[in-house]
Amino acid sequence: MFKAINFLNHLKLTTNQLVVYSCVYITFVLNLPFLSKTMAEVFVLESYSLFFLISVPIFLLALSIFIQCLLSFRWLTKPLLILMVLLSSIILYSTVTYGIIFDYGMIQNTVETDKAEALSYFNFSAIMFFVSFGVIPSVFIAKIQLTYRSFVGELFARIKLLSGCASVILLILTVFYSSYASVGRNNRDLVGYLTPYAVIDSTVKYVRQNYLYPPLKFTLLDTSPTISHSDSTKSVTVLVLGETARSQSFSLNGYEKPTNARTEELGVVSFQDVSSCGTATAISVPCMFSRLKKENYDKRVAIAQQNVIDLIYLAGADVFWISNNNGSCKGVCSRVKTKQVSPNSNNPLCDGEYCFDEVLVEELRKRLYSVTTDHTLIVLHMIGSHGPTYYRRYPENRRTFLHDCRRSDIQNCTHEELVNTYNNTIAYTDLVLSEIINELETLSDDRSIKTSMIYVSDYGESLGESGVYLHGLPYAFAPQEQIKVPLIYWGDKLHHQAKLVCLNSIKEQPISHDNIFDILLGEMDVNSKMYQPMNNPFNQCAFDISLAKTTS
Template structure:
């Protein structure tokens, strides 16, 4: 090791030379995902220009050198280049291994990720990858000797390098402009793979939008929402907020493996064509509870106005948010009673870092026995199927599918093992939902309370399809696995029999997170100026049943 360091110490380079060599490494090695995906796009054409394809790495190299010409001077050169290499190696691993793209949404999700979740991505493979592609090249940069000439001499050399890089960029742009314009317009997702520049650009935008802009004044969408029903029947709705569950792995939706063996006989209605607002919790959760829809959603605006939870609470209903997800509620529950499940408890369902979702049922049971309000909404926020440590989302004795993948570097598991592990998380979620339903049904039978449950996931998950894992890809080109989510409804038979039959007839109707705001207000029977009945697909069943009752009551006897 010392011989290698001594050898490196004998290597003498100018600042410009070190910049060029480092940029070559970042361009040709750490940008391999970008270059390979670009090659796939270009070669897909029946007749493509080989010289255009070969110009891409040269063009990227020239741009990288151009950028570094303004940043790398004397003593700051090595620290800056080492930082770029270390950062780029982490991005390289994330993209190669999981298919992650560090756009604005991913930066937001990363910033809002808790420590335990972040640590779940570290494993032996990640450490080796980081050492080989990040640490070793950084040691090389740190130990070579830099030689300096006079200030004027270095300035002239830098101007020459800058001029050369500009000349290359200009020449390639002139010769292949139409090719770059065509590929760029039709494949905007490629920009997200530029390492590390896509990350830097997204980070600057995130910081600017979240820390440099002044906070918006909180807006009241409705100052006096009310509860429609004036009868004395208790109404309790439980919203189970799922995590990373994709619709296609639910046997309720036609999946061949029995992942919903417990809820299938409990009278639930599963809606089969539901899309999420985003591909990450940080976007989807605040979005689905917001009056804004996916098209105009902006977190800065959403957190500065009332959401569905606020309106239900303001109308007079008791609202509780109970979370087993350390990522919190993303600001949605800030103004209602909240409870975060402690992972450090002596509960056998907890291991010090995570708790299995059955702890939510225990907390629900306590709340149901102490309900005093006639209208109550309880939100149970699950940890669900959050990866990559899927195997830590279900107890050992609840494994249904074998063999499974008992590791976090999921790319090193077989496809069968990975899918089985994920399916085990869905089966365990199904168990939790069945227990929630049993608690509500028991309460309904004992006290005649009107009870219902809604389950919806925040986003889906990729399990290696097309080489993509986890979630968080930019929505514009995210696969269906990441944006198709389950939406399940259950209601006690005494109060909901006709409604359930009606909902079953529309379960194939397209829906999205944009409907959740109005579904919740409708289910809790909230009168509000911002409630949009047409945006509540459940409303057609409620209205039809109400009309049927009215007709039957007003129709003279003997008339059909």
């Protein structure tokens, strides 16, 4: 190593040579996911040209050199190349290890990730990968001596290199344009693997969208929503917002392992075909509470208008948002009463960084027995199954499925260990839901308050299927594991018996996050011009309270 560094100290290159050698490394090493995926897509075609395949890395190399030539000059050369290499090595690790694509949504999710969550991705494997593919090549770049010609000489040499690269690019596009267009149209996700240019493009778009455009004027969708008072019964609805729970791992939905052993005995209704709005918290959470639909969702528009939580609060209900998920209401709860559970408390359920979700049951209990208003909505935001540190989402004594994976570099666990660990998080969520139901049932029995619970996750999770881990893939290319989520309903039998029977009969119907806005308005009996009854699947089971009591 030291001999190599000593050799580099005496090695002299022109800026153009350093740019070319660095781009060769970026193209053939740091862009391996792009090249391999492109080759794989071409190989499955009935016919393809070998020369087209050879042209792909050459085209990428010429494009990389061309881009770097426009940015790198004299003293800027080394810092920019080092930045490109370090950034590309991080992207390479994320892509190879977890299958992550850094599109706009992933950049948004990364920027809005809290410190504890970000640190969970750091482990020995990640550090060694970063050192090997990022730091060591950057040291080589830093140690090489650059020789400079006169300004005119440098400029002339740079123009020649730019012209050569441009000629190669134009020649390849002229000869193989139809092949590039065909592969590109049929595999739009490939662009997301271009390292580091895709992440730079997405970052520029994110900065422009969130920091350069002026904020929109806040829009009041409804200034006078009301709550129906069909009877004098008080009501409490608990919305449990799950985290990273996928429908496929719920035994309530047919999974072979008993991950829902507790709630299965409590008469819940589990909807079988529910789709998320996104594959990351930054999109899914504000989207599901917005009047906007998935196809026209825009964050700037969503945060600049009332959401369903605002309308329920304005209608006269007491609304509390209690979170065990650091800073992740994404603006949805900014106009109602909130409480963020502190992991630094002396609570045995907390370790200084995270709290287990049972802490939400403690907070709920305090709220339930201080209910004074006629209608109350309590939102409990879980940390749920957030990875990659799945093993930190459940207590030691709740390790239902063994052997589990007690590490954050989940790619180094066996598939069985990883699945067991994730299943433990689902089983623990099931325990928490059962405790919430028990609290609500007790409240209903003791004080004749109508109670109900809705549980829905923000998005799902990949556990190594097809080499993909975690979440956050662009929705158009995301696997079902990331977009199919659980939706569970429970209501006390005194007031909801007939409704539960009816909901069981329609639980196979497709539902999505687009329905949550109207489901909540309907459950809270809110009259609003924003309410769309046809968008509320529960509306098919809107039984009169007297009928519910008669059939119970």
